[in-house]
Amino acid sequence: MIRVSDITTYLKCPRMCYFMSRGHELTKDITPEYLQRLLLKELALTYGSAFNKDDKPSILSGELDRISGEIRTIYRAELAGIDDAALSNAVSGVSSCLGDICSGLSSSGDFYGQECADIEPLLHSEKFGLSGSPDKLVKIDSKLIPSIIKTGAMPENGIWQGDRLQLTAYAMLAEEKYNSVIERGFVEYARWGTVREAVIKRNERRKVLQIRDRVKKIQEGFMPERPGDAPCERCGFNGMCEVKSTLAARFF
Numbered sequence: 599m600i601r602v603s604d605i606t607t608y609l610k611c612p613r614m615c616y617f618m619s620r621g622h623e624l625t626k627d628i629t630p631e632y633l634q635r636l637l638l639k640e641l642a643l644t645y646g647s648a649f650n651k652d653d654k655p656s657i658l659s660g661e662l663d664r665i666s667g668e669i670r671t672i673y674r675a676e677l678a679g680i681d682d683a684a685l686s687n688a689v690s691g692v693s694s695c696l697g698d699i700c701s702g703l704s705s706s707g708d709f710y711g712q713e714c715a716d717i718e719p720l721l722h723s724e725k726f727g728l729s730g731s732p733d734k735l736v737k738i739d740s741k742l743i744p745s746i747i748k749t750g751a752m753p754e755n756g757i758w759q760g761d762r763l764q765l766t767a768y769a770m771l772a773e774e775k776y777n778s779v780i781e782r783g784f785v786e787y788a789r790w791g792t793v794r795e796a797v798i799k800r801n802e803r804r805k806v807l808q809i810r811d812r813v814k815k816i817q818e819g820f821m822p823e824r825p826g827d828a829p830c831e832r833c834g835f836n837g838m839c840e841v842k843s844t845l846a847a848r849f850f
């Protein structure tokens with residue numbers, strides 16, 4: 599079964615998929631930015647309690663306080679050994695974003711007023727050989743629509759291509775599970791309290807299936823070509839990634 603996260607890894611670099619499928623792990627340094635992202639993701643799950651209130655800053659500040667006490671329990675494995683000073687710094691960083699978040703929420707329309715039907719539900723499809731967990735399923739007009747929370751940069755317009763494919767994969771899984779047709783999805787840019795809607799397009803459904811097939815071949819042992827724009831400088835597999843590309847890989 600291919601995971602949606604394998605597809606997002608493939609989009610960063612197909613070779614990362616190769617090494618991960620061979621049991622190597624990409625170790626994540628617990629940087630202040632990484633800690634802030636975890637806090638922001640948890641905070642974004644509470645925006646529905648504040649989006650239409652006058653005292654948004656104090657509501658979110660209270661939620662951030664609660665989350666800072668719970669984050670080590672929620673991300674038990676990831677944050678094992680993190681010290682209080684690092685956590686406190688990350689909380690201050692997120693706290694400094696609350697102004698932007700609150701003004702974004704004020705103009706986010708009624709998205710946060712919709713019913714959040716599920717958080718991180720496991721969706722899988724035997725038919726597609728695909729599984730994954732969107733951050734949320736939002737109930738709109740009796741349909742369950744996937745929404746993903748992003749804690750990194752927000753594009754000037756629309757959503758990033760990788761996010762679009764991730765959302766499409768979740769929409770396909772939700773359609774299978776709930777026997778529905780899903781024509782849109784949402785990306786929540788947590789750092790700005792901003793939500794963008796994306797139309798689920800036919801060519802992106804096709805692309806998800808193509809990438810799924812490529813990931814499957816990689817998991818079966820195929821070493822893909824090193825992409826020209828691969829993020830090698832920040833990649834934990836750099837030291838083991840000197841295998842020469844094969845002629846077959848160049849056509850993959």
Ligand code: SF4
Pocket residue numbers: 611612613614824825828829830831833834835836837839
């Ligand atoms: S070192 Fe570069 S090519 Fe190799 S897996 Fe990492 S990003 Fe990909």
